Amino acid sequence: MRPMNTQPPLWKASVPCKxxxxxxxxxxxxxxxxxxxxxxxxxxxxKDNGMVEALYDVMPDGDLLSRIVGKAVHVQLLPDADWIKLSQEGLPPVRAGRFFVYGAHDAGKVPHGVIPMKIEAGQAFGTGHHETTALCLSVLSALAKLRRYDNVLDIGCGTGLLAIGAAKLWREPVTASDIDPIAIEVTRENAVANGVGPLVQSVVADGPMHPILRTLAPYDLILANILAGPLTRLAPSISHIVAKGGTLVLSGLLHWQEILVLSYYRPHGLKLVDTRRDGSWSALVLERA
Known part of the structure; x- marks a missing residue:
């Protein structure tokens, strides 16, 4: 979902909970x-006990987090290590719609009849384990039953998982953009590893108005799995590059943020056609008439 910088130092916030x-x-x-x-x-x-741990590349304010969460949050500095990669290694494979997302340690577990995607833990976020990523993969599977898409854009691509999924479904060019150069490099490597390198064009871009993204517009399918704040801020520019009859998939938002996010897109001629939820998270599917 979001790109990440794993250069040390790295901080961990821990919250004991039920x-x-x-x-x-x-x-x-x-x-x-x-x-x-x-x-x-x-x-x-x-037991009924658990622990929520968050990793940061800057020191978080433990007192502020404690007030927001409503529980004591302990913050500590971690020794130098690629903790993001270590935290994701060994995760079980993910089945979402027609897709089966796995790492090298699960290469022998790929079942028949799925679209396999090998994504290794590393310096970009998006191994399919977050609810929003799995929701978007399920939406892609459902959309593929209805029509083809010839020009796809993935905004905030992270590891490139959604762009690779779209390229595997339709075997058409897909553009993957992210503000983080590390994420773009990871996307390129993953696209090649999954046999769709020539189909996935990766672009370092801080938004849909980047010259390359504007040149390739309009898009008949746009995927934006980012947080509610960027989704609302980028609403005019994202809406501007959705083709007539095109589809827009928005995720990275919580249930209570659905109406807020929709209020930014409806004035631009986009209507809600589907809502999917998993846990506290949502994915919205919109279309331009």
């Missing part, structure tokens, strides 16, 4: 400043 409270704490930490690099849940399989 398992039932963990998803709400994760949502609060995702939205609280500064933006975390990753948020993880550690659970005791035999």
């Amino acid at each position: 398992k039932i409270d963990a998803p709400d704490i994760v949502a609060a930490l995702e939205l609280a400043p500064p933006s975390p690099q990753a948020v993880l849940i550690q659970e005791d399989p035999f």
Whole structure:
């Protein structure tokens, strides 16, 4: 979902909690400043206890996080290591719609009849384990049953997972953009590793008005799995490059943010046609008439 910079130092915020409270704490930490690099849940399989841990590349304000979360948040500096990669290694494969997302350690578990995508843990976010990424993959699978898309844009591509999924579905050119050069490099590597390197064009861009993205517009499918703040801020420029009859998939937002985000896109001629939810998170599917 979001790109990340894993250069040391790295800080960890820990919140002991009950398992039932963990998803709400994760949502609060995702939205609280500064933006975390990753948020993880550690659970005791035999007890009702859990631990939510968030990783940051700048020191977070523990007192502020404690007030936002409503529980004591402990902040500590971690020793130099690629903690993002270590936290994601060994994660189980993900099945979302027609897609099966896996790492090298699960190469022998790919079932028949799926679209496989090998995504290694690394310096960009998006291995399919976050609810919003899985929601977007499910939406892609559903859209593929209805029509083809010839010109696709993935805004905030991270590892390139959604762009690669679109390229595998339709075998048409896909543009993947991100503000982080590391994410773009990871996307290129993943596209090649998944056999769609020639189809995925990766662009370092700070928004839809980048010259390359404008030149390739309009797009008949745009995927934007970013947070509610950027979704509202970029609404005019994103809406401007959706083709007539085109589809827009928005995610990275919580249930209570759905109406807010929609209010920024409806004035630009986009209507809601589907809503999908997983846990506290949502994905909205809009169309231009």
